[in-house]
Amino acid sequence: MSARSGPRRPAGLGATTRAGLKPAIFVTLVSVLAVVVAAIASAPFRSSTNVESLLFQMAPLLLVAAGQATVILIAGIDLSVGSMMSLATVLAASGSAFGNSAVAVVAVVLLVGAIGGLANGLGVLSGVNPLVMTLATMAVFRGVALLVLGQPGGSVPSGLLTPLTNVYGHVPLPFVVALVAIVLLWFATAETRWGRSLYATGADERHAASAGLPVRRTILTAYLVAGLFAALGGLALVARIYSGDPLVGDPFALDSITAALIGGIAVTGGRGSVLAVVPAVLLLSLTDNLLNLFGVFSYWQYVAKGVILIVTLWGYHAAGSPSGLLAMARSGWRARDARAARGTKA
C-alpha cells in the first residue's frame, strides 16, 4: 500500500521517516553550530538567565509548530492556532470559574482546543478551503477570548502555575512537556497507521481515498491535533506571562508556519518530519536571542528570519527534497497527480 502513495516513498513509511529527517540534518547542524558559536562568543548567552529564557521562549512555539506541521502534512494550514493559544491563556486565567482546580483548568483548555480543532476539521471536510476556514475560526476564537477576558490579567490557579513554571536544573517543565509531546506526535505520524494515512492524504487525497485509507477521519484528526497542540502551547505561554491575555497568541499563527517550513515540512503536503520542527524552532529562537544580545535593532530579526526561511528552503531544494513554496513552484497539483498516477501503475 505504501507503493501506491507515490513514487517518492517506494520503500514504505520507514523510508518516509528517514527521508523526512535527512534534510533536517542541515537545519540541525546549523542550529548546533549557532549554539556553539554563541556560547563561545557571548558571556551573557551562557548565563542561566538567558538559557532559561530561551527554553521558556521555545516551549510554546515548539508545541504550536508541531500541530501546524501535522496540518501542513495533509496539505492544509491552520491560521487559527494563535487565537486558540490566546483563548487557552484566558481560560487558564479564569481558574476561579473552574473551582481553581489545576486539573479542571487543564481539562477545559484541552477540551476547548480539541473542539476548536474539530470545528476546523469539519469545516475543511465540508469543502471550505483550509485558509478560509481557519481565517474564520481565528476571528471566532479571538472574539471568544476577548469575551472571556477583555484585557490582559485574570488569575491562574497557583496549583497550575507552580508546576508550569518549575525549572529542573535550567530546563523548564513546559520545555520538557513540549519535547515529549513532539516525540510522541512524531512517533504517531511516522510509525502508525494513522501516520501512514496522514502522509498519503497529504500527498494525494483522492489517491489515498481510492486506496481505502480513512481520508476524512485523517483530516479531522490532523486539525484536532493542531487545536490540541495550540491549546497546550497556550498553557506553555501561561508559564511565561503568569496570566491570561486575549491577544498574546497572535504572532504564533505565522511563526508556527515559518517554523514548520524551516523544519522541511512541504507546504504542498505529504513530506517532512514533525521532529524537524525542534531544530527549526531552536534556530528561530536563537535568531531573536542572539540579535538581542548583540544589540541588533529588532527590525533586523524579521529580516533575519525571512532570510533563514528562504535559505533553508533553497537548502532543501539543493538536497533534492524541495520544500515549501519552492515545491509548490516546481510541482503543481496536476504534475504531482500525474506522477502519483504513474507511481500506481509501476
Place this chain on the structure above:
Amino acid sequence: MLRIHDAVSRRLLGLLAIAATLVAVAGCGSSSTSSKPAAKANPNGKFTIGYDVYWLGNSWSVQLAEEFKAAAARDQGHIKDVVYTQSDNQVQKQISNIQSMIARKVDAIIMTPISPTASVPVIEQAKRAGIPVILVAAQSNTTDYASDVRADDVVFGRTGAQWLVDTLHGKGNIYALNGLAGYSTDTLRFKGAQEVFKKYPGIKIVANAHAAWDTAQAKTAVSNMLASHPNVDGVWSQGGAMTLGAIQAFKAAGHKLVPMSGENSNGLMKAWKQLIDQGDTSFDSIGVVNPTWVGAEALTQTLDVLEGKPVKKDDLVNPAPITAKTLDRYARPDLPDSFWVNTKLGDADVKKLFAR
C-alpha cells in the same frame, strides 16, 4: 498499532542529534546564578541603561522613544551606554528582551509594560538580579519596580468625561469612541469616563465603538453612528486622532458640530484652532494630555535611583489639559497632525523627527 521498521536505529540517531543540540543549550546555563543584593547607590558613576521600546507603531510611541533618546543625549555625563531593544507590541518579545538585558547585566531597565500582568514575572526577576526597573507610560501589577512614570489613564478618561458633562450641563446623548479592545489603556480610560457618566443620569451613551485611536476608523464609526443616532449632543473620545475623525465625519454628514473631548494631538489642535478662527461656536474641546515627555522623566528617575536619591514610586503626571484659552500656546500649524504637543523635545529634535 505500531509497526517498527528496521531503520529504527537510524531514526534514533537523528533523534540523538537533536537531543544533543538541546543538551548543549541546556548545558550552557551551568554557571549558577548568585542573586545580587539590590544595586548599590553610586553618586558619581556612569551607567549602562537598558531601554525597551515597547512599540514604534504609532506617532505617540515613536515620540515617547524620541523623548527618551533626546534626554539620554542631553545627559551623557551619567550614561556609559544605552542598550535598546524593541518589542513590537508583543508580550512574548518584551519578556525575552527584558531577560536579555538581565543576562547582559545592565545597571537599570526602563520599560513600558505591554501587559500589566505578563510583565510581573520579568520585573520580579530583574529585581532578584539586583537590577532596578523603571516603568514608563504604563503600569504593572507588581510593586517590585523602582518607579513608574505615567499619566493615569483613569484620570485621563475622567477628565475628558467631566469636561463633557459640564459643557453639556449634565444632560444629553453622547457617542463614546474607544481605542482597541484588549488593551489596558483602553479599559482604564473608559472606566474613568464611566465613573463620571454614572453620576449623571441625564447623560446617555447612545453609541459606542472601538476605533483603534485612529482618525480614519473613527470617521467611519462616527459616520455610521450619525446615520443611526442623529440626535447627538456630545462625543467622548479617548484619543485626539479619533476626535479629529469625528469632526471630519460630522462635517461630511453636514451635521452641526458638538462638543467633543480630545487629547494633545497636533491634528486635533490644528482643526480646533481652525474652527475657532472660522467662528464655529458649536464646537468645543479639551486636550487631555498624555505627555510623551514621560520618556525623558523616566531617565531622570532612573539616574536618581542609580545615584541613591529618593524617587517617587508612582510618579503620576497628569498635566493641566489644554483648553480653548490655552490652545494657541500649544497648536503647531507648522507641524504635521501626528505631532504630540506639550513636548520636552527641543525644536531641532522635533524638526529632525518630522523631516524623516
